[in-house]
Structure formats: structure tokens, C-alpha cells
Amino acid sequence: MGRPRDTRVDQAVLDAARALLAEVGYAGLTMDAVAARAGVGKAAIYRRHATKQALVFAAAVHGVELEPPPDTGSLLGDLEALARVIVAHLGNPAAAPALMGLLAEAGADTSLGHALCSALIEVEREGNAAVLERAVRRGELARLPDIDLFHAMFGGTVLSWMLVVRLPTDELPRRLAEFMDKALRASH
Amino acid sequence: MGRPRDTRVDQAVLDAARALLAEVGYAGLTMDAVAARAGVGKAAIYRRHATKQALVFAAAVHGVELEPPPDTGSLLGDLEALARVIVAHLGNPAAAPALMGLLAEAGADTSLGHALCSALIEVEREGNAAVLERAVRRGELARLPDIDLFHAMFGGTVLSWMLVVRLPTDELPRRLAEFMDKALRASH
DNA sequence: GACTTACGAGACTAAGAGTTCCGGAACTGT
DNA sequence: ACAGTTCCGGAACTCTTAGTCTCGTAAGTC
Numbered sequence: 001m002g003r004p005r006d007t008r009v010d011q012a013v014l015d016a017a018r019a020l021l022a023e024v025g026y027a028g029l030t031m032d033a034v035a036a037r038a039g040v041g042k043a044a045i046y047r048r049h050a051t052k053q054a055l056v057f058a059a060a061v062h063g064v065e066l067e068p069p070p071d072t073g074s075l076l077g078d079l080e081a082l083a084r085v086i087v088a089h090l091g092n093p094a095a096a097p098a099l100m101g102l103l104a105e106a107g108a109d110t111s112l113g114h115a116l117c118s119a120l121i122e123v124e125r126e127g128n129a130a131v132l133e134r135a136v137r138r139g140e141l142a143r144l145p146d147i148d149l150f151h152a153m154f155g156g157t158v159l160s161w162m163l164v165v166r167l168p169t170d171e172l173p174r175r176l177a178e179f180m181d182k183a184l185r186a187s188h
Numbered sequence: 189m190g191r192p193r194d195t196r197v198d199q200a201v202l203d204a205a206r207a208l209l210a211e212v213g214y215a216g217l218t219m220d221a222v223a224a225r226a227g228v229g230k231a232a233i234y235r236r237h238a239t240k241q242a243l244v245f246a247a248a249v250h251g252v253e254l255e256p257p258p259d260t261g262s263l264l265g266d267l268e269a270l271a272r273v274i275v276a277h278l279g280n281p282a283a284a285p286a287l288m289g290l291l292a293e294a295g296a297d298t299s300l301g302h303a304l305c306s307a308l309i310e311v312e313r314e315g316n317a318a319v320l321e322r323a324v325r326r327g328e329l330a331r332l333p334d335i336d337l338f339h340a341m342f343g344g345t346v347l348s349w350m351l352v353v354r355l356p357t358d359e360l361p362r363r364l365a366e367f368m369d370k371a372l373r374a375s376h
Numbered sequence: 377g378a379c380t381t382a383c384g385a386g387a388c389t390a391a392g393a394g395t396t397c398c399g400g401a402a403c404t405g406t
Numbered sequence: 407a408c409a410g411t412t413c414c415g416g417a418a419c420t421c422t423t424a425g426t427c428t429c430g431t432a433a434g435t436c
Contacts (some may be wrong), residue, residue, distance in 0.1 A: 002381025003433040041384040075362045104292035156348025176320040183371030190412025191402040229415040
């Protein structure tokens with residue numbers, strides 16, 4: 001009933017939000033700027049996204065689809081592929097500011113934390129588990145390692161490397177994968 | 189010349205900021221609330237801290253003095269002590285929101301990033317290096333590992349565990365230390 | 377054609393960062 | 407003692423921004 005939503009507006013809003021996230025970061029992004037860049041009214045944004053948080057979440061987190069890590073045939077190869085996926089995602093100039101901004105605000109707001117969890121963290125955790133289970137099946141690992149710890153280590157290392165310490169990422173996937181490969185094989 | 193600053197005001201402002209950070213987080217902290225809680229005028233705050241960022245930095249980051257990790261006699265013990273220091277610091281109800289908030293804003297602002305680096309990251313990195321060098325001297329490690337990677341892994345894991353995935357921290361120092369101990373010994 | 381919802385545009389409210397001014401207090405130099 | 411300076415709490419102020427609301431109009435359904 002009534003006039004249907006214009007899907008070009010949906011897209012223009014998300015595109016504008018991503019562009020502005022990359023240019024001015026989470027705190028610097030204003031709803032007026034998004035509306036102006038998208039060539040739409042602010043009401044059209046708020047009709048789709050209740051808050052700035054929700055807009056940023058939709059633009060930079062939702063449906064990002066960390067593709068499941070491919071089976072490269074070895075644990076080392078799988079780990080490097082896994083690291084490359086995370087590095088590529090965090091290297092996206094819109095995703096990094098969005099993630100940090102949302103994570104900072106999720107401290108107080110529990111529902112946002114839950115949304116982030118189910119959208120990103122759970123997905124990534126499952127990818128990690130798949131890689132490790134494959135290694136067990138291949139016989140590369142004697143038994144399944146501590147998945148919580150592995151998950152925090154793998155994602156946390158990339159996060160810290162890129163967004164806290166801020167080092168170049170060319171060699172990170174290889175170095176991280178080699179280290180974790182040896183570590184996993186050594187921990188019985 | 190002129191009336192000297194009242195040091196009780198300095199302290200009251202920082203205490204109020206820490207209390208509010210713990211209660212309402214970085215985004216929820218307002219300068220008016222800090223002034224009211226501290227029983228001072230806003231001008232007294234801005235006379236000491238140019239911006240909200242600077243206030244939070246001074247209240248929750250500056251001079252935190254991650255104490256240098258003690259020599260426990262073994263790499264495993266040193267690693268667990270190191271992890272406990274980081275967990276304790278990030279577990280501080282004022283420090284965690286402050287760090288996330290500042291880190292999120294540091295994306296756009298480079299000077300804040302530099303300040304965070306020299307105040308926290310460099311200090312922690314030196315602590316890490318000290319532990320690893322001690323292990324080499326003891327003969328537990330054949331040679332010095334990749335310190336950049338170790339630094340990002342150790343801090344990043346705790347960060348991710350506590351602030352992203354949000355799991356209980358009782359066993360984290362032991363599990364992380366045991367894993368890293370085996371990993372370091374295994375990586376030649 | 378009646379009704380409903382979307383649209384861009386812009387006015388509007390509320391809240392918060394940062395500034396400025398007040399009357400008064402504390403300290404320094406003469 | 408007194409002038410000059412910097413502090414103090416308090417409050418009024420500017421400016422920016424999130425979010426709401428109201429226009430007049432367009433695009434659909436019954």
C-alpha cells in the first residue's frame with residue numbers, strides 16, 4: 001500500500017555513508033552530510049535507519065559476508081587465507097572506522113554489542129572453527145585446540161596490528177600464519 | 189604570578205572523569221557532568237584540559253604506569269604475569285571505555301594516535317621485549333622472536349577477549365601464557 | 377478518484393563541546 | 407596597603423549535530 005521505497009535511495013544512502021566513513025571517520029560523519037552526498041532528504045535516511053549507529057552498521061558491517069576461508073590443502077595455507085580475509089576486511093577504508101566507532105559505543109549499549117557479535121564475531125568464529133576442524137581431519141593436529149583463545153588471538157592480533165599499532169600489512173598474513181601454524185602443532 | 193591552581197581541583201576533576209567513564213562510558217561522558225560531579229566550574233576543567241579527549245586521556249591513560257613485568261624465573265611465569273598486568277589494566281572500569289573511545293577517535297586525528305602510542309603502546313612493547321630478552325638469556329629461547337608480531341598478538345588477544353568477544357577473564361592469563369610459551373619455544 | 381506511503385527540502389528541538397563574562401578570592405611584587 | 411594577575415564557581419552564550427516534524431508533491435494500491 002502506498003508509494004514503494006525507491007531502491008536507488010537505499011543504495012545511495014549506503015554508498016554515501018561508506019564514502020564519508022572512509023573520508024572523515026565515524027565521529028566526523030554527520031547525517032546532514034550523508035543526506036547531501038546521497039542527494040536525499042534526511043527523512044529518507046531515518047525512514048530506513050533509526051539512528052546513526054544503525055546506519056553505520058548497515059553500511060559497513062551488515063552483510064559484509066566474510067567469505068568462508070577456502071580449503072587450501074594445508075593448515076598453514078588455510079591460516080594465511082584466513083588472515084588475508086580479515087586483513088582485507090579491516091583494510092577497507094570504511095570498515096575500520098565504522099568498527100572502531102561502533103565498538104566504542106557498544107561498551108554502554110548492550111543491544112549494539114549483541115548485533116555486532118552475531119553479525120561479525122560469530123561468523124568469524126565459525127570460519128576459524130572450520131579451519132581447525134579441517135586440520136584435525138587431515139591429521140595435522142592431534143586434537144581441536146582452544147577455539148575461544150584461537151579466535152581472540154587471530155582476530156585480536158590483526159585488529160591490534162592494523163588499528164592500534166598501525167604497521168604495514170604486506171607481510172602480516174604470512175608471518176601470523178606461520179607463527180600460529182607452529183604454535184598449534186606444538187600445543188600437543 | 190597570580191593565584192595558584194588549586195590541586196584539589198585537579199584531583200577532583202580527574203576523579204569525576206574516571207567515575208563517569210566507568211558509569212556512562214566515553215560517549216556518555218559530558219563536560220557538564222564532570223564539572224557538576226567534581227563541584228567545579230567548566231572553565232576550571234578547560235583551564236587544565238583543552239578538550240574532552242585530553243581530559244579522558246589525562247584521567248585514564250596518562251601516568252597509568254603499567255608496572256614492568258616481574259622476573260618470575262621462567263618464561264611461562266613471566267608471560268602469565270605480563271598477561272595479568274594487561275588484564276588488570278583493561279579490566280579497570282574507567283580505562284576500557286576510555287581506551288576504546290580514544291582509539292576510535294584516533295582514526296582521524298593523528299596527534300592523538302601519537303600520544304596514545306608513546307604513552308601506552310611503546311611502554312607495553314618495552315615490557316614485552318624485556319620478558320623475551322630474559323628468556324633468551326636464560327636459554328629458554330634460542331633467539332629473539334618477532335617482537336612486533338608478539339606485541340600485537342599479546343595485547344591484541346587480551347583486547348579482543350575482553351572488549352570485543354567479552355568473555356570472563358579468570359583463566360585468560362594462564363591459558364594465553366601457556367599457549368604463547370609453547371608457541372615461542374616451538375618457533376625455533 | 378480516494379487513500380496511503382514515499383520523496384526532497386527545510387524548519388525545528390534538544391543536547392553537548394567549547395567560550396566568555398561575572399563577582400570574588402588568593403597570591404606576588406612594590 | 408595596594409595594584410596586578412591568575413585563579414575560583416556559576417551561568418549565559420555560540421555552534422554543531424542527532425533526531426523530529428511539516429511542507430508540497432510524486433508514485434503507487436483499492
